Amino acid sequence: MSDQAVSEVDTPPPAAEPPREARRGPARLVRKAAWLALLVVLLALPLYLDAAWLKAGQYMMIGAVGAIGLTLVVGQAGQLSLAHAFFLLAGGTAYTVLSGPTGDERVAGFGLDPGLSLLGAVVVAALLGLAFAPVAGRLRGIYLGVASLALVFLGLYFGQSAEELTGGTSTGRTPASFSLFGFPFTNDGPEISLLGVPIRQAERMWYLFLLLTVLAFVIARGAVRGRVGRSWRAVRDNEAAAAVMGVSVLRAKAGAFAVSSAYGGLAGAMTVLWFDILKPDESEFGTYGINVSIAYLAMVIIGGLGSVPGALVGALIVNGLPQVLALYSADLGWFSGTGDGALTPILVSSFVYGAAIVLVVLFEPGGLAAIGRRLTRLRRQPPEES
Amino acid sequence: MKRTHLAAALVAVLVLSACSTKAGDSGSSGSDSSGVKTGKGVTATEVTLGVMTDKSGVFKNLGLGVTQGNELWAKDFNAAGGVCGRQVKLEEVDHGYKADTAKTLYPQIEPKVLGFVQLLGSPVVAALKQNLASDKTTAAPASWSSELLDNPYVMIVGTTYDLEIIDGLSYLQEQGLVKDGDTIGHIYIDGEYGKNGLRGSQFYAKKHSLTLKEVKITSTDSDLTNVVTGLKGAGVKAIVLTTTPTQTGSTVGANKALGLNVPVLGNNPTFDPALLKSPAAGALDKLTIVASSVPFSADLPKAKDVAAKYKAAYKETPNGGVPYGYAVGEVWGAVLKKACDNKDLTREGIAAALKQTTSASTDNLVAALDFSKPGTPATRQVYAATPDASAEGGVKYVKPLFEAPEAKEYVAPHQK
Numbered sequence: 001m002s003d004q005a006v007s008e009v010d011t012p013p014p015a016a017e018p019p020r021e022a023r024r025g026p027a028r029l030v031r032k033a034a035w036l037a038l039l040v041v042l043l044a045l046p047l048y049l050d051a052a053w054l055k056a057g058q059y060m061m062i063g064a065v066g067a068i069g070l071t072l073v074v075g076q077a078g079q080l081s082l083a084h085a086f087f088l089l090a091g092g093t094a095y096t097v098l099s100g101p102t103g104d105e106r107v108a109g110f111g112l113d114p115g116l117s118l119l120g121a122v123v124v125a126a127l128l129g130l131a132f133a134p135v136a137g138r139l140r141g142i143y144l145g146v147a148s149l150a151l152v153f154l155g156l157y158f159g160q161s162a163e164e165l166t167g168g169t170s171t172g173r174t175p176a177s178f179s180l181f182g183f184p185f186t187n188d189g190p191e192i193s194l195l196g197v198p199i200r201q202a203e204r205m206w207y208l209f210l211l212l213t214v215l216a217f218v219i220a221r222g223a224v225r226g227r228v229g230r231s232w233r234a235v236r237d238n239e240a241a242a243a244v245m246g247v248s249v250l251r252a253k254a255g256a257f258a259v260s261s262a263y264g265g266l267a268g269a270m271t272v273l274w275f276d277i278l279k280p281d282e283s284e285f286g287t288y289g290i291n292v293s294i295a296y297l298a299m300v301i302i303g304g305l306g307s308v309p310g311a312l313v314g315a316l317i318v319n320g321l322p323q324v325l326a327l328y329s330a331d332l333g334w335f336s337g338t339g340d341g342a343l344t345p346i347l348v349s350s351f352v353y354g355a356a357i358v359l360v361v362l363f364e365p366g367g368l369a370a371i372g373r374r375l376t377r378l379r380r381q382p383p384e385e386s
Numbered sequence: 387m388k389r390t391h392l393a394a395a396l397v398a399v400l401v402l403s404a405c406s407t408k409a410g411d412s413g414s415s416g417s418d419s420s421g422v423k424t425g426k427g428v429t430a431t432e433v434t435l436g437v438m439t440d441k442s443g444v445f446k447n448l449g450l451g452v453t454q455g456n457e458l459w460a461k462d463f464n465a466a467g468g469v470c471g472r473q474v475k476l477e478e479v480d481h482g483y484k485a486d487t488a489k490t491l492y493p494q495i496e497p498k499v500l501g502f503v504q505l506l507g508s509p510v511v512a513a514l515k516q517n518l519a520s521d522k523t524t525a526a527p528a529s530w531s532s533e534l535l536d537n538p539y540v541m542i543v544g545t546t547y548d549l550e551i552i553d554g555l556s557y558l559q560e561q562g563l564v565k566d567g568d569t570i571g572h573i574y575i576d577g578e579y580g581k582n583g584l585r586g587s588q589f590y591a592k593k594h595s596l597t598l599k600e601v602k603i604t605s606t607d608s609d610l611t612n613v614v615t616g617l618k619g620a621g622v623k624a625i626v627l628t629t630t631p632t633q634t635g636s637t638v639g640a641n642k643a644l645g646l647n648v649p650v651l652g653n654n655p656t657f658d659p660a661l662l663k664s665p666a667a668g669a670l671d672k673l674t675i676v677a678s679s680v681p682f683s684a685d686l687p688k689a690k691d692v693a694a695k696y697k698a699a700y701k702e703t704p705n706g707g708v709p710y711g712y713a714v715g716e717v718w719g720a721v722l723k724k725a726c727d728n729k730d731l732t733r734e735g736i737a738a739a740l741k742q743t744t745s746a747s748t749d750n751l752v753a754a755l756d757f758s759k760p761g762t763p764a765t766r767q768v769y770a771a772t773p774d775a776s777a778e779g780g781v782k783y784v785k786p787l788f789e790a791p792e793a794k795e796y797v798a799p800h801q802k
Contacts, residue, residue: 122561168581169578170582171512246739275489276515277512277513277515279509283606322486347482
């Protein structure tokens with residue numbers, strides 16, 4: 001799979017940005033309206049969905065934040081990174097340690113405000129990404145992928161041995177529940193209700209995660225469309241040409257890695273909040289293992305390398321499908337078989353996302369983003385043509 | 387063209403707002419005509435218990451066995467009249483040994499159940515720990531780490547890993563295989579399971595001034611020859627294992643091949659009858675297994691009864707999960723009956739009844755259990771057994787249920 005990813009990086013897909021004319025005039029307004037409508041729907045969902053569905057939705061948002069970060073570094077800056085799981089662990093640990101209570105004899109904590117700790121987690125992850133920049137600046141393609149994979153194993157080792165920080169593999173540790181300016185994102189605090197729906201932990205966390213996802217999305221789009229994004233793409237397409245044009249190659253590469261790590265860190269802090277526990281993995285497969293790095297790469301490839309909205313859709317498929325299928329099948333009694341060879345939701349979703357990767361790589365290397373672009377163009381053009 | 391988009395978006399919003407919101411659907415609670423208080427998971431005719439199991443992940447065989455054990459128990463329990471005039475119903479979901487799926491499925495299943503008769507997988511139990519506490523749902527995890535006991539709603543059916551090892555080491559010493567002052571090795575998987583077992587060796591080593599060589603491995607390691615070589619160099623007189631069965635096979639194989647030939651002690655999860663057909667079969671004679679629950683074909687009346695019922699009802703190859711699943715059901719049955727006597731079938735009522743359960747009997751499928759002291763393991767007894775290919779179930783008991791004096795003194799991590 002990494003081979004395919006590398007060839008992706010070597011021959012980048014068509015520019016991830018929408019064509020120029022699409023951003024002018026009425027088309028632009030339509031786009032804005034569509035995004036706005038999506039946001040309204042997402043804001044209204046907690047009033048209709050049960051806690052289980054909200055939980056699944058939050059998990060997709062974690063995937064979305066992480067995938068946006070990865071698509072920037074892999075798709076926009078052309079650096080294959082398999083280290084995303086490490087930055088998830090780093091961010092999660094940083095949040096838990098910074099917000100953890102002081103004076104606990106078993107684990108370290110700084111007792112900081114959770115909001116500040118979340119910011120701290122992002123900064124810590126970004127700094128770690130920056131520390132990896134000398135390596136990222138020297139290696140390319142599969143070599144960089146392998147080097148970055150080493151971070152995941154470092155994470156596994158440190159997660160297990162730094163028990164003061166992570167709580168150790170046998171128990172883990174509980175992160176401080178989130179609160180912002182004194183408002184708790186738990187069942188405590190003021191009783192709020194909206195249209196008769198009590199806004200409790202599940203709903204509050206939904207809004208928190210939605211806010212973080214929207215922020216992540218808007219910042220990433222800004223970066224992609226601005227000077228930073230142009231310098232990333234210039235470096236991706238031809239380092240020599242980029243240097244001639246006055247782009248500092250090393251700086252652009254380091255910057256992309258740091259930004260992507262920051263996103264990973266945020267996704268990690270969200271993961272810890274979502275699970276209500278920080279528990280380092282017992283083997284290389286787990287919440288912060290290779291499987292997670294690969295899942296994020298899958299989201300980015302399915303969505304279309306370099307496309308920010310594509311990363312959202314990729315996260316929806318990779319992180320969302322197993323959850324949604326599991327919920328549906330429990331509701332409807334699908335796939336209730338047991339034993340060897342039984343079809344279960346988890347098996348089905350593994351097949352679906354495996355098949356999605358193969359199909360995308362074979363038939364549409366630009367990913368779902370390219371399909372989306374083609375669809376919107378088709379619908380826009382017929383009137384003018386006929 | 388612009389209009390269609392806008393219209394579509396608007397329609398979506400309208401459709402959503404036209405459906406009624408989820409307001410006003412809260413759990414019912416109250417008392418029935420005979421004065422029994424009820425809450426979530428209990429109706430006038432049914433008591434629903436949850437099963438969160440693994441039917442598709444790495445532990446699907448064990449998960450299936452435990453689930454079928456649960457089902458057999460529910461059938462027997464209902465045939466015997468149920469509890470408080472209600473029948474037990476099981477609500478089963480498959481999380482595929484994935485904590486994230488379990489975390490999402492939990493809010494879906496939680497409002498429907500009174501408690502959980504099965505919660506499989508240590509990552510799953512860890513992720514749901516906070517939920518169990520805040521929803522006050524009593525759950526029986528298929529994990530025996532005494533670290534879990536800080537949660538009063540966790541009901542561990544069996545002896546915890548640390549106590550299994552203490553009892554086992556005491557048995558080895560009683561047999562003259564280990565003496566005070568010896569050096570022993572402990573190979574453990576870094577994690578909830580292995581580390582909890584290690585606590586046991588550490589306690590015992592301190593008590594008997596043994597030098598303990600700790601070797602940390604991960605659950606995916608398969609060849610332990612180098613580890614055993616290292617232990618041989620350290621001059622160990624015995625090797626303790628909290629590992630997977632495959633790793634047990636590798637250890638005993640290396641023990642023999644390297645000419646070390648020291649006794650090897652493993653707890654319940656280290657042995658699988660399949661080892662008797664593996665290349666390590668010839669080296670298993672040095673292995674002693676300590677466990678608190680019996681294998682599928684144990685020579686006990688109750689185990690035989692369960693085995694016969696199993697063969698009539700299912701066609702899969704059974705494993706040790708079946709009698710365990712049945713035994714957990716039996717304990718739940720005892721707790722439910724106690725709660726019924728107290729006229730309180732709410733979750734609080736179950737938690738209270740659990741604390742009053744001082745001698746839940748499973749007809750020796752598991753040692754007798756005492757749940758009255760939160761934070762303290764419910765039993766400290768184990769069987770000792772050795773692998774024996776000729777015996778049904780692959781093991782031969784060498785010592786019936788016993789509790790070592792050191793185990794009595796041991797203070798579990800959350801014991802008060």
